[in-house]
Amino acid sequence: xxxxxxxxxxxxxxxxxxxxxxxxxxxxxxxxxxxxxxxxxxxxxxxxxxxxxxxxxxxxxxxxxxxxxxxxxxxxxxxxxxxxxxxxxxxxxxxxxxxxxxxxxxxxxxxxxxxxxxxxxxxxxxxxxxxxxxxxxxxxxxxxxxxxxxxxxxxxxxxxxxxxxxxxxxxxxxxxxxxxxxxxxxxxxxxxxxxxxxxxxxxxxxxxxxxxxxxxxxxxxxxxxxxxxxxxxxxxxxxxxxxxxxxxxxxxxxxxxxxxxxxxxxxxxxxxxxxxxxxxxxxxxxxxxxxxxxxxxxxxxxxxxxxxxxxxxxxxxxxxxxxxxxxxxxxxxxxxxxxxxxxxxxxxxxxxxxxxxxxxxxxxxxxxxxxxxxxxx
Numbered sequence: 001x002x003x004x005x006x007x008x009x010x011x012x013x014x015x016x017x018x019x020x021x022x023x024x025x026x027x028x029x030x031x032x033x034x035x036x037x038x039x040x041x042x043x044x045x046x047x048x049x050x051x052x053x054x055x056x057x058x059x060x061x062x063x064x065x066x067x068x069x070x071x072x073x074x075x076x077x078x079x080x081x082x083x084x085x086x087x088x089x090x091x092x093x094x095x096x097x098x099x100x101x102x103x104x105x106x107x108x109x110x111x112x113x114x115x116x117x118x119x120x121x122x123x124x125x126x127x128x129x130x131x132x133x134x135x136x137x138x139x140x141x142x143x144x145x146x147x148x149x150x151x152x153x154x155x156x157x158x159x160x161x162x163x164x165x166x167x168x169x170x171x172x173x174x175x176x177x178x179x180x181x182x183x184x185x186x187x188x189x190x191x192x193x194x195x196x197x198x199x200x201x202x203x204x205x206x207x208x209x210x211x212x213x214x215x216x217x218x219x220x221x222x223x224x225x226x227x228x229x230x231x232x233x234x235x236x237x238x239x240x241x242x243x244x245x246x247x248x249x250x251x252x253x254x255x256x257x258x259x260x261x262x263x264x265x266x267x268x269x270x271x272x273x274x275x276x277x278x279x280x281x282x283x284x285x286x287x288x289x290x291x292x293x294x295x296x297x298x299x300x301x302x303x304x305x306x307x308x309x310x311x312x313x314x315x316x317x318x319x320x321x322x323x324x325x326x327x328x329x330x331x332x333x334x335x336x337x338x339x340x341x342x343x344x345x346x347x348x349x350x351x352x353x354x355x356x357x358x359x360x361x362x363x364x365x366x367x368x369x370x371x372x373x374x375x376x377x
Contacts, residue, residue, distance in 0.1 A: 008025035033178075041237050069086065069172070069173050070164045070171070076175070087119045095169070103268040129212045131208060132213055135208040138205070138329055141339050147189045154214075178234075180292050183291045194218075201350055
């Protein structure tokens with residue numbers, strides 16, 4: 001995909017509708033990311049003792065309980081390194097939670113097994129009802145909105161909060177991090193936590209009731225944050241997180257094996273990022289990921305541009321994945337082609353919570369700050 005202008009600092013470009021450039025050609029996205037890094041990375045002398053204090057709080061609050069924190073595991077590098085840190089480095093007692101949506105690659109299954117066995121971490125796996133989940137995923141594909149990963153992303157967050165509440169645990173430790181994820185256009189991806197949006201699309205295009213699928217609306221989220229006082233901690237923002245170094249540690253100490261690209265531990269996710277988004281929606285998710293790594297100093301702009309010259313993922317694997325996905329969804333080639341050719345829709349084409357969240361913006365920011373410990377912008 002060729003676009004009119006590319007940021008001179010990162011590799012974000014005019015495929016993003018609301019991108020703006022200053023007189024030096026630097027975009028609003030990498031400027032915003034630099035501001036977030038200065039506020040939300042807790043490194044250096046000014047933040048000395050902050051991580052130690054957090055770990056002490058988690059241990060103190062978890063005293064006498066079977067677990068003192070919840071971690072999500074997907075088999076990917078970020079969540080795997082979190083498991084390594086909290087157990088081996090900081091001596092916490094995590095319960096690992098995995099949402100099995102039926103799309104795990106064989107390598108992901110192996111990585112999860114090796115990781116948790118080596119670290120002696122208990123695992124709770126939620127195996128979703130496949131027919132129910134398939135109906136929901138197909139609804140999002142038929143809705144023709146960009147973020148067809150919302151069913152998985154929503155369920156993961158709902159599941160972790162639900163498990164924290166069940167276990168009486170106050171800390172969910174996330175693999176989210178600014179080193180590789182400080183940039184992601186809101187205009188590309190609708191908020192996965194928006195239960196109204198999820199239900200609206202399923203009502204319109206689905207056929208099966210959602211009986212077992214984990215859900216959490218904004219009211220339940222507020223209850224979990226304000227009443228149950230559950231905190232969602234991005235611990236990788238408290239350490240000098242270098243993704244390449246983390247992979248070397250995981251490979252050497254735990255027998256973990258790397259994937260072809262970020263989030264490719266899921267067959268559906270690599271189809272979504274490597275095929276569906278660029279071909280139908282003209283979005284290359286590598287751009288915000290690589291731009292994040294440029295801004296955090298983990299990659300040069302020249303290296304990122306060179307990577308973008310390659311296909312999003314191996315064409316032969318893409319063909320195999322597409323055939324497999326059609327078979328698993330029960331889609332004929334004609335039906336799949338109709339989905340790919342259908343006009344692109346925006347999230348505003350379906351009922352959602354954006355207007356409500358904008359009207360309650362101060363309260364939303366306040367709850368986010370309490371939930372995550374982030375400094376206000």
